[in-house]
Amino acid sequence: MPRQKKIKFAQGFKHATPEEIREAIGDCHNERHYHFEMKRPSDDETNFYCPVPDPTSIDDWLAQYVEDRDTFDEWNGLRKKIAGKNFHLKKNIGLLWIEKDGDSNDRRKYLTHLKRFVEAFYYGINVTILDSVHIKKDKHGHFVESEDIIYRIKSRRCHEYDEDKAGEDEIQFRAADVIVPLNKLRKHLQDEVSCVCGVTMDDLYIGAKDSFTCGLAQGGDSIGVFSMCRYDPLFRKSAPKKRNKKITVSWEEDGIINEDTLTENDLVILERCCKIVVHEIAHMVQVGHCVFFDCIMNGSGHLEEDFRQSIHLCPVDLRKFQYLIGFDIAQRYRALLNFYESYHMKEAASWTQDMIQYITKRSHNDESEIINLDDEEDQVEDEESDHTDDILNEDIISSPNKKRK
Numbered sequence: 081m082p083r084q085k086k087i088k089f090a091q092g093f094k095h096a097t098p099e100e101i102r103e104a105i106g107d108c109h110n111e112r113h114y115h116f117e118m119k120r121p122s123d124d125e126t127n128f129y130c131p132v133p134d135p136t137s138i139d140d141w142l143a144q145y146v147e148d149r150d151t152f153d154e155w156n157g158l159r160k161k162i163a164g165k166n167f168h169l170k171k172n173i174g175l176l177w178i179e180k181d182g183d184s185n186d187r188r189k190y191l192t193h194l195k196r197f198v199e200a201f202y203y204g205i206n207v208t209i210l211d212s213v214h215i216k217k218d219k220h221g222h223f224v225e226s227e228d229i230i231y232r233i234k235s236r237r238c239h240e241y242d243e244d245k246a247g248e249d250e251i252q253f254r255a256a257d258v259i260v261p262l263n264k265l266r267k268h269l270q271d272e273v274s275c276v277c278g279v280t281m282d283d284l285y286i287g288a289k290d291s292f293t294c295g296l297a298q299g300g301d302s303i304g305v306f307s308m309c310r311y312d313p314l315f316r317k318s319a320p321k322k323r324n325k326k327i328t329v330s331w332e333e334d335g336i337i338n339e340d341t342l343t344e345n346d347l348v349i350l351e352r353c354c355k356i357v358v359h360e361i362a363h364m365v366q367v368g369h370c371v372f373f374d375c376i377m378n379g380s381g382h383l384e385e386d387f388r389q390s391i392h393l394c395p396v397d398l399r400k401f402q403y404l405i406g407f408d409i410a411q412r413y414r415a416l417l418n419f420y421e422s423y424h425m426k427e428a429a430s431w432t433q434d435m436i437q438y439i440t441k442r443s444h445n446d447e448s449e450i451i452n453l454d455d456e457e458d459q460v461e462d463e464e465s466d467h468t469d470d471i472l473n474e475d476i477i478s479s480p481n482k483k484r485k
C-alpha cells in the first residue's frame with residue numbers, strides 16, 4: 081500500500097509551547113477552569129484539550145493560512161481600542177429562518193433546537209427568534225419584501241461544475257443579496273440584539289467562481305446568513321431507511337416539558353449547524369480563529385473539516401467568552417450537558433460530564449476566584465463602531481475549494 085503523503089502546515093506555522101499557551105490564557109491560567117494540561121477523570125490519561133490537528137488535505141485551513149495567535153490580552157486590547165472602552169455581551173442574539181416560497185417548512189423547527197444550543201453555549205445570553213424572511217418570486221426574479229422595500233436576490237440554478245449533478249429544480253441564492261435585509265433589521269433592532277443570524281435550508285453562493293457557500297458573515301455589521309443545505313447528508317441523495325429513524329428529543333423550559341420527534345438525519349444536520357452558528361456568532365462579537373488547540377474556533381477550509389471540528393472551546397477562547405458574558409463556567413457546562421444529552425450527542429456529553437466532574441472535584445480544594453466582570457466596566461457598548469470592519473471583514477464559509485470560515 082503506498083504511503084500517504086504527509087500534508088504540511090502552511091509555511092511559518094508553529095505549535096504554541098506550554099509557556100506560550102499559559103501566556104495566551106493570561107493571568108488566570110492557574111485557575112481551575114483553565115488547566116489546559118488536565119486529564120479526563122474517566123481514564124486519567126486522555127487530555128481534555130488536544131493540539132490543533134495536523135492537516136489531512138491541502139485544502140485544510142492551516143495548510144493554507146498562517147494566522148496570528150489571538151491571545152486573550154491581545155484580543156482584549158484590540159477590543160478596547162476599537163470600542164474605546166471595555167466591551168461585554170449583554171443584548172440578545174437574534175436568530176431567524178429564511179425560506180423561499182414553496183419550501184417545505186417542516187425544517188423551520190430546527191431554529192427552536194438551535195436556539196437551545198446557542199443559549200447554552202453563550203450561557204446567560206437570550207436568543208430571540210425573529211420573524212422569518214420569505215424569498216418570493218415575480219416575473220423579474222426573486223426578492224424579499226420588508227417594510228415596503230423590495231430587496232432583489234440574484235439566483236442561479238448551479239455552478240457550471242455542477243451541471244451534471246444538480247437537479248432541474250435546484251436553485252442557489254447570492255448570499256450577499258440575502259444578507260442585505262438582515263442589515264436593515266439589525267440596525268432597526270440595535271437596542272435589543274447584538275447580532276442577527278439568518279439560517280436557511282436553501283443553497284447559497286458567493287460569486288461566479290464558487291460552486292456554493294455555507295454562509296456569509298459580516299463581523300462589522302454583526303450579521304450573517306448560514307445555509308444548512310450542504311450539511312444534510314442526504315443532499316442530492318435519496319434517503320436510506322436508517323437515516324429516517326425517528327428519535328424523540330425532550331427538554332424542560334420554564335418548568336414545562338417539551339418534546340419533538342426528529343430523524344437521525346435531522347440530528348446530524350443540527351449538530352453540524354450548531355457548530356457553525358456559534359462559531360460565526362463569535363466572529364460577530366470579534367472573537368477570531370484559534371491556533372492553540374483543537375477548538376470550535378479553528379478555521380475550516382471545506383465541509384469535511386467543518387464536520388470533524390471540535391464542538392468545545394479551548395481554555396484561551398473559553399476565557400474570552402467568560403469575559404464577554406460573565407457566566408459561571410460550571411453552570412455553562414451543565415447547560416451544555418443537558419443539551420448534548422437530549423440530542424443524543426454522546427461524545428460531547430461524555431467530554432462535558434468529565435469536565436464537570438473535574439472542575440467540581442477541584443473546586444472543593446481550590447479557592448481560586450471565578451473571574452467576575454468589573455461592575456464599573458459593565459456597560460454595553462455601541463457595537464456599531466465604524467472601525468470593527470478593520471479586524472473582521474467578510475467571513476466566507478464553505479466554498480468547495482477555497483473557503484473562509
Ligand SMILES: [Zn+2]
Nearest residue numbers: 370375394397
Ligand atoms: Zn480555541
Ligand SMILES: [Zn+2]
Nearest residue numbers: 363379475485
Ligand atoms: Zn471562522
